[in-house]
Amino acid sequence: MDPGDPACDPASDPATRDPTGDPTAQSIPTGQDPLLFLQSLQMLWSTRELRQLREEAWRGFAALDDPLTSLLDMLDGSQGWRGRGPSLEAWVACELKRWLQTRPRPRPAQGSPGLKQLQARAVRVLAESPPSLVEPLVSIFQLQDADRSPLLAHIHRLHQEGRFKEAVVLGTKLQLQPDLDFETMSTPLLLQDKVHLVERYVDSLPDLQQRLLALLDSWCQPGFDIRVVARRYPQVTSVRLERLSPRELSRQVLHLLERYGLDPALCPNVITQQHLAALRYLCHKRLVERSLSQESWAEHVQGLVGQNQWLQEQLLQLLTAHNDAAVVARCVLDLSLPTEQLPATVATELNRLRLQEGTTEAPFEDREDDHYQLPIAREDIHFLASWEALSRHQEELLQPGQVVGMDLEWRPSFCAGGRPRASLMQVAVEGRVFLLDLPELLSPAGGPAPRAFSRLVSQLLSEPSVTKLGYGMAGDLRSLGASYPALAHAEKQLRGSLDLLQVHKQMRVVDMPAPGVDGARGPRGLSLLVQQVLGKPLDKTQQLSNWDRRPLGEGQLVYAATDAYCLLEVYWALCREPARFHLSGDLARSLRLGRSDRSRMQEPPRLQKALASPRQVPAEGVAIPEVRARAFRVVCDSMLQGLARSLRCLGVDVLVLGAGEDHRRAAEVARQEGRVILTSGLPYQKLRAQVGAGRCLSVDCSLRARQQAKAVLRHFNVRVTPADIFSRCQACNCDQYLKVSKDMMKQLVWLGSHPEGPSSTGDKTTQNEDERETGEPWDHPPRTHGALAPGPMQDGTEGTTLKGSAPEEAPGCGTYDPPCRWLEEADLRSRAPATLGNGTRLQLAGVPAGVLQRRALRHFYCCTGCGKVFWEGSHLGRVAAHFQEVLEGAPGSREPGQAPGPAGSSD
Numbered sequence: 001m002d003p004g005d006p007a008c009d010p011a012s013d014p015a016t017r018d019p020t021g022d023p024t025a026q027s028i029p030t031g032q033d034p035l036l037f038l039q040s041l042q043m044l045w046s047t048r049e050l051r052q053l054r055e056e057a058w059r060g061f062a063a064l065d066d067p068l069t070s071l072l073d074m075l076d077g078s079q080g081w082r083g084r085g086p087s088l089e090a091w092v093a094c095e096l097k098r099w100l101q102t103r104p105r106p107r108p109a110q111g112s113p114g115l116k117q118l119q120a121r122a123v124r125v126l127a128e129s130p131p132s133l134v135e136p137l138v139s140i141f142q143l144q145d146a147d148r149s150p151l152l153a154h155i156h157r158l159h160q161e162g163r164f165k166e167a168v169v170l171g172t173k174l175q176l177q178p179d180l181d182f183e184t185m186s187t188p189l190l191l192q193d194k195v196h197l198v199e200r201y202v203d204s205l206p207d208l209q210q211r212l213l214a215l216l217d218s219w220c221q222p223g224f225d226i227r228v229v230a231r232r233y234p235q236v237t238s239v240r241l242e243r244l245s246p247r248e249l250s251r252q253v254l255h256l257l258e259r260y261g262l263d264p265a266l267c268p269n270v271i272t273q274q275h276l277a278a279l280r281y282l283c284h285k286r287l288v289e290r291s292l293s294q295e296s297w298a299e300h301v302q303g304l305v306g307q308n309q310w311l312q313e314q315l316l317q318l319l320t321a322h323n324d325a326a327v328v329a330r331c332v333l334d335l336s337l338p339t340e341q342l343p344a345t346v347a348t349e350l351n352r353l354r355l356q357e358g359t360t361e362a363p364f365e366d367r368e369d370d371h372y373q374l375p376i377a378r379e380d381i382h383f384l385a386s387w388e389a390l391s392r393h394q395e396e397l398l399q400p401g402q403v404v405g406m407d408l409e410w411r412p413s414f415c416a417g418g419r420p421r422a423s424l425m426q427v428a429v430e431g432r433v434f435l436l437d438l439p440e441l442l443s444p445a446g447g448p449a450p451r452a453f454s455r456l457v458s459q460l461l462s463e464p465s466v467t468k469l470g471y472g473m474a475g476d477l478r479s480l481g482a483s484y485p486a487l488a489h490a491e492k493q494l495r496g497s498l499d500l501l502q503v504h505k506q507m508r509v510v511d512m513p514a515p516g517v518d519g520a521r522g523p524r525g526l527s528l529l530v531q532q533v534l535g536k537p538l539d540k541t542q543q544l545s546n547w548d549r550r551p552l553g554e555g556q557l558v559y560a561a562t563d564a565y566c567l568l569e570v571y572w573a574l575c576r577e578p579a580r581f582h583l584s585g586d587l588a589r590s591l592r593l594g595r596s597d598r599s600r601m602q603e604p605p606r607l608q609k610a611l612a613s614p615r616q617v618p619a620e621g622v623a624i625p626e627v628r629a630r631a632f633r634v635v636c637d638s639m640l641q642g643l644a645r646s647l648r649c650l651g652v653d654v655l656v657l658g659a660g661e662d663h664r665r666a667a668e669v670a671r672q673e674g675r676v677i678l679t680s681g682l683p684y685q686k687l688r689a690q691v692g693a694g695r696c697l698s699v700d701c702s703l704r705a706r707q708q709a710k711a712v713l714r715h716f717n718v719r720v721t722p723a724d725i726f727s728r729c730q731a732c733n734c735d736q737y738l739k740v741s742k743d744m745m746k747q748l749v750w751l752g753s754h755p756e757g758p759s760s761t762g763d764k765t766t767q768n769e770d771e772r773e774t775g776e777p778w779d780h781p782p783r784t785h786g787a788l789a790p791g792p793m794q795d796g797t798e799g800t801t802l803k804g805s806a807p808e809e810a811p812g813c814g815t816y817d818p819p820c821r822w823l824e825e826a827d828l829r830s831r832a833p834a835t836l837g838n839g840t841r842l843q844l845a846g847v848p849a850g851v852l853q854r855r856a857l858r859h860f861y862c863c864t865g866c867g868k869v870f871w872e873g874s875h876l877g878r879v880a881a882h883f884q885e886v887l888e889g890a891p892g893s894r895e896p897g898q899a900p901g902p903a904g905s906s907d
Helices: 034-047 050-063 067-077 088-102 113-126 131-140 148-160 164-173 182-191 195-201 206-218 226-231 246-260 268-288 294-305 309-320 325-335 344-355 387-391 448-462 473-483 500-506 525-534 554-576 587-591 638-649 664-673 684-691 705-715 742-753 769-774 874-882
Strands: 381-384 403-410 422-429 432-437 467-470 497-499 633-636 653-656 676-679 696-698 737-741 828-830 859-863
Touching: 034 050, 034 067, 034 088, 050 088, 067 088, 067 113, 088 131, 113 131, 113 148, 131 164, 148 164, 164 182, 164 195, 182 195, 182 206, 182 226, 195 206, 206 246, 206 268, 246 268, 268 294, 268 309, 268 325, 294 309, 294 325, 309 325, 325 344, 381 387, 381 554, 387 448, 403 473, 403 554, 422 473, 422 554, 432 554, 467 473, 467 500, 467 554, 473 497, 497 500, 500 525, 500 554, 525 554, 633 638, 633 664, 638 653, 638 676, 638 705, 664 676, 664 684, 676 684, 684 696, 737 742, 742 859
Parallel strands: 381 432, 403 467, 467 497, 633 653, 633 676, 676 696
Antiparallel strands: 403 422, 422 432, 737 859
16 A cells, blocks of 8 residues: 555545554653654655554654644645645645544534634645645544635635636535535536536535536537537536537436436426437337337327427428328327428328328238237137136146246336336236236235235246246346336246247347348347247237226237237247257257246257358348458448447447438448448438448347447358457547557656656656546446556656667567557657647546556557557457357357358347
8 A cells, every 4th residue: 555545534444543552652742843743754754664654653643732733733834745746744634534533532612712723724724735635634624614715715716727626526525515606516527527526516415416407408408509518618628528419418317317316307308308219219110110000109109299399390300201191191180280381292191181081090000911910719818907807717827837928018118217017917828818917916015816916926937847938038027026016026936937039049040130130120029039930020019009008909909919929839839840940959848947046047948059051141042251340341320339339349440420410421421432331210211222232231229239239240241350359449440550668658648747847856646536537538438448448647757758669579468469560759749748740649648547557568559540548458358258259269159151140139
């Protein structure tokens, strides 16, 4: 431990007792001079003998007549603590705070003249103190109870000097928030993406929490330009505008709403933006995918739009962008939307519909021949809403040795507030389906009927001889437990289960698209599995209907029964023909093995390794040729930032459209530069028509970025090798690096932090608190970086002369060593700040303080495009592990030259 460590919390160090261990320490003669005492500690401080230094300090504290006054005398009589680096005076203050906490002794009474005099002196010292002295001074002299006027004046002065973080931290510690203007104090930190400091500032202050939400919400109103706010604070030099987009701000507001448990009505702009996003999603489902019924669509849209005129206008724009006038007219009629600005073709169709006495659904609603049909009669679907009705089928549900399909339905939610409660449980046995009305069967909570129903569900789940089938079963059971406390342990009770989602991941099907990356209208998830095994997909038009409504519609009843019964038919087909899907022949036996805990419950059954087979066969019957990762070039829309970073991480050349760029720009770039378009938005059909077949892909936004990346690589048969990892900068897409030796990096960092020349104090500069919290230039990497992880550091290397970068002996750097030349002094336009010849400034504030202390680390890399600094560490191994299944030559990966199989829908 460095004696310069300003930690003042007793819990941070076990030495909260007298380190001397001498019970007679209090008998040391008193009256020691404070400055002589400080001078006596200076030698030990310079040698960094922490243990002996602490022992001497604690003996000295006991020898002081008045430790509080003596501390102020030390600070008044010395100058060492006024710099930015660690100082003996600051360390003594921290140790005195710890010593006072472990040795209670009489102090001046609260409000007494003596304490007021000490507080006045402490406030004067505080006005010149570095951050390391603030905490001990506030604690020792109880400054939160001192006269507020000089404290407020000092905080205002800090703010005017641009020391915004120090002002907020001091205001928080002194509990002065009610006396400070909230917006003035918090806005500069929000502009720098230091929301965590503002959250501490408003902690336990509901009024300020509401004001924080209101401020962030005001930045989300349509047409608001955050740059106008930034211009009011010219001293804020590191504005993170990319973190202040309406989308990012909305996420932050929703997070704070949930954390503080406040009313969403406090954030009308964010809620409106959330409703608009939901409208886009619903229009996509209804008009593009055609997987949502008109009735369900109209019900959800009406609830989202209400009487909000702005949302009505946005909805009309979404509708009129669709080319089917009949469908648009039907939507306008069902929702009674304003008709003044409708295109002529839609207005004509609307008038025709109004003249008809009875209108029908759009033609694409009735497509029974195109979808899997429930093979049982309607009378074999039983809707059970009481324990009396359910008890008559109890024996049939619990019959040993049978196979049952299970599923859940709940009303979709498009607003803040978490996932809604489950409304319906489906249990399918051979020849019948039981639809269990959960709200009715589990109310009133604690009643005899709900207890009996809970016991029945527990028996069914825990009976190992009954094979329970599901698709994403663990998530369904978690939702069930979260919805009803009586079933909170449902997931842990499960025995003898099979999650067909896990089987789906292991399947290999020729001439079938990869899950999650098919065209906009392609099936996915369970619907895709049913299509691959039974020949036709599920009709999902009722999936997003209102499952809380009673009575349920006929279409809802049939859909719910179909969702559960198809699991049985898929299971039977897989057991009959396991070889067709390259599954093991003893599938039926292995599926019946009981799972004793959650981890085993999620294990897939024993499946044979997939045989080599082409993943996707074009119409001509020729397999897609393999393409190297570094030769694969794509353009992504702005909604796929995470996918872009994941692909760049694997060496793919990725261009990302700006937030304001039109999707037509993607088609233009794709044609000019030979790129593939990856999109998640509505324009998929238009873009595909502009660039041709196979050059545009609709990416499933329900998948995580890593899952999307794997699906894309499989879809285009992209060959990725370990050497491709981090061959390209994730931030700017540049693939040109320079190698920098550790010695040169030390010099550059030191020069960047000491532009005025060598320090005259001799104190070693250390990383300050602000740098630790803001030196993270990446958007979403883990806090502890590994390979190619940028990050801030200052070093006390003396001297200002730059030497050549290449050391005498070329250092090894483990498994990461891309081909690049060494950075030389001639490559630098300037040294402080370090700037390359092309004008790129090296981002040296992104290197953590302890990195240069690592003995095994010999050199760094810098991106010539954006100046970010990277080094090898654990991040390289984590990325290789995450993408092991698509890496050529990695353990467990496909053999070289072997085409990958379809991507699973989840990891």
